[in-house]
Amino acid sequence: MTNTAETANAVSEAAAAAEIETSGIATPKRKPARPPKKDAAKKSTSKKDRAKKAKGKKAGRKTDGAKSAKGKKKDKKGKKKTKVPADKFVLYQESVQNSEFEVRFFQRAYRKFRGTTPSVLREDFCGTALVCAEWVKRLPEGRAIGVDLDRPTLDWGRTHNIEPIGDDAARVELVCADVRDGDKRDVRPDVVAALNFSYCCMKRRADLRDYFASVYRSLDDDGIFVLDCYGGPEAQQPQVEITEYDGFDYEWDQDSFNPITAEATCYIHFKVKGGPRLEKAFRYDWRVWTMPELTDLLEEVGFQRTDVYWEGTDKKTGEGNGVFRISTKGDDSDAWIAYVAAAKR
């Protein structure tokens, strides 16, 4: 990843099919990259609040790296800590991605349109190609093509995600290229995926339209395009959200938002417990596209049907429940994430 920055539960196809029909798409371990739904307020701080917190720290707050009396590194509750490497890609994958959920989601969205299982995935903006690896692990006959502009990120992915999967690696191809050139390749994928809002780096409507059109042209006639979208009032507010993971903290920093252009600059910082802080590990210069802007563009370039998968609400907590269902009416959450699946025909 140039400028910026999982739970193996085998689920039978029958169970998976039943799930989508009855309860939508459930993830056992939802790890939203960016603003999680509804609970964001609990963990988020405005920039002002953050400044106050920083002051508090200087005034003598214990740091995460504090040692217990015995000298072993423990967390505040005295539990032994998991050691995580201070590698921004490892930390990113742990906190931001859930490749198992995503691959299951692609399969189900495809099945919903076509009634069969897809075989060829193209993962655009693939970064470390974690999703490609999961795809070929789950689909013994499947193939995956990962496309990303950044060679070092692809190389990291090949070493850490693709080579370790053994013989399955032969069914993964990593391509260092611009995603907009996808239609110039011979392969006709069943699914093209662009996740974690990566397309937001395209700020001009004409550029995003060109990209969507190239995806349309490159897909198999039965193919589908899957992307995600985020929004809600909080998506337009400078704030920092800190999420604690085993061995490290993940910080989503919405540094600035320009309402005139809908451009946002965001960062991911990591703090390894008992280890270094990775300040600005990833930077994102985005346009925050709205859902109707996306669905209009998809229609404009030829996609015949677009399903929006909206996350349900946990009645007890009022937070997102990790279950995504096809919906035409969302709710007015302060922050939300949704998936879009667009069918070529």
Ligand SMILES: C[S@@+](CC[C@H](N)C(=O)[O-])C[C@H]1O[C@@H](n2cnc3c(N)ncnc32)[C@H](O)[C@@H]1O
């Ligand atoms: C936010 S990361 C996405 C990583 C991963 N796919 C995920 O879901 O978390 C965005 C990636 O897009 C790549 N990228 C940005 N613009 C691109 C383009 N025009 N063509 C191909 N890759 C691009 C960057 O190098 C970076 O690795």
